[in-house]
Amino acid sequence: MNNQPIYGAIPPTQTGAYVPADPNSLAPQNGTRDGKRFKLVVEQQPVRARMCGFGDKDRRPITPPPCIRLIVEDMSTGKETPFEEVDSTFFVLTVDLWSSDARQEVNLVRASSGAPTVSISTSTLTSYPPHIERGWQDPGPYSLMNQRGGYSTAPPGYAMNPAPHMPHQMPAYHQAYPGASPITAPQMPQYPGQYGAPPPGHPSYQVAPQAMPVMPPTAPATSSATGMFTRNLIGSLSVNAFRLNDTTGKMGFWFVLQDLSVRTEGVFRLKMNFVDVGKHMGNGNNLNTGKAPVLASCFSDAFQVYSAKKFPGVIESTPLSKCFAGQGIKIPIRKDGPKPANAAEYEADDQ
Structure with missing residues (x-):
């Protein structure tokens, strides 16, 4: 049984x-x-x-933590x-996961039918395959939208407009390469005995009788590569800029x-995109709730993600990580080595 995940619609060469x-x-x-140049x-x-596998709570951070400096x-x-x-x-930075050859985005992964069950999470999981009737859309600039009092940015190719037949809070995700289709939740299946049509302007969800529970629709089994789409890169995919001193004491973004x-x-590689979502109008820098252009982007070096058996261990904390941790950034810092329980007594005797 094949337990290997399938990457998006176009598998990368020699995954x-x-x-x-x-x-x-x-x-x-x-x-x-x-x-100004950025x-x-x-x-x-x-x-x-x-x-980290397909669980929602298991996190295995990339080490050392990538640190990107913005130069203006x-x-x-x-x-x-x-x-x-x-x-x-x-100032906001968004990050995407790309193949090592930097040719295609691999933010989404589809687990095969033999893979472990994926637990549903509204923040990380898209449990429906893409619709085939929708074509690829040009990514264009970032689309920014105020949701639940917060502000979020969508990377290129990820539209934040509400999907049809779905509540307006749920964004429709689009794969960012030609030939891919947006991933949206399709309509619920129709069953006999359902109630009347909803009023105009309301979502066309139907209520099924208790004798016949409504089940999520599945994609036609056109090949053995069937499964659920989920994000391959998880965590904080967008971060704000910090004013920090580096190891030489120089302040920067x-x-x-x-x-x-x-x-x-x-x-894989990481691709970083920088946007400024301020309006720059009047006396204050107000939030731009429309579109904002990408002002700068770059790729990281290639890095290796290991299975649990092959993983050689996390990287030792770097001087830069320790420097930022000392300024309040939440970076896990490894100590030089374990100390015995009575180490404090010995240190007191030496004084």
């Missing part, structure tokens, strides 16, 4: 093996606005992680703009990705 990337594909993209630099690269340059002088002259209130886990083993 689990490193595939070199074209240097042109890895080139960072730098954007400009209001006389750059992303991955100062601390991811190295390895243990796969004055286009007229070519020099870095002092951080105190830049308003970072609405930093994005720390200390809460990222990957469900399946393989070799």
Whole structure:
């Protein structure tokens, strides 16, 4: 029985093996606005992680935590703009999972029928395969929408508009490569004995009698590759900028990705996209609830995700991680080594 997951609609070449990337594909993209140029630099690269599987609560963070520095340059002088002259209130970084050759996004994974049962989570799981009647949509700029009092960003190719026949709070996710289809929840199946049609303007859900429970629809079994789609990269997929001092004491804008886990083993890269969701109008920097362009993007180095049996262990805490942890960033820091229970007594005797 095949227990291997199937990646999206286009499986990556030799899943689990490193595939070199074209240097042109890895080139960072730098954007400009209001006389300033924005750059992303991955100062601390991811190295390895243990796969976290398909459970909702199991987290195995990538180590060391990727740390990305945002550089804002004055286009007229070519020099870095002092951080105190830049308003970072609405600076946001989003992250996606890509194949090691940087050719395709692998944010979604589909577990085969022989894989362990995937527990349903509204925040991480899409339990329906994509509709075949909908075509691929151009990702375009990020679409930003106010949901439940918070603000969320959707990476390129992930539309945040409400899906038809679904409550407006649920976004429809779109795969970000041509030929893919949006992943939305289809209508409930029709059964005899259902009640009358709903009033105009209301979702067309039907109520089935108790003798015939409503079951979630399933995709036609066109091949052995059937299963449920879920996110492969989980955790904090968008983070705000922090003003932090690096190991040399230099202040700057930093994005720390200390809460990222990957469900399946393989070799991957992270793609980071930076957006500023402020309006920059009037006296204040108000939130932009429409669309915001991607001002900068970059790829990380390739990193390995291991199975539980092959995982060699987490990376030792780096000086940069310790530096940021000392400034209040929640980064797990490994101690130099275990101490015996009576170590404090011996240390007191030495004084």
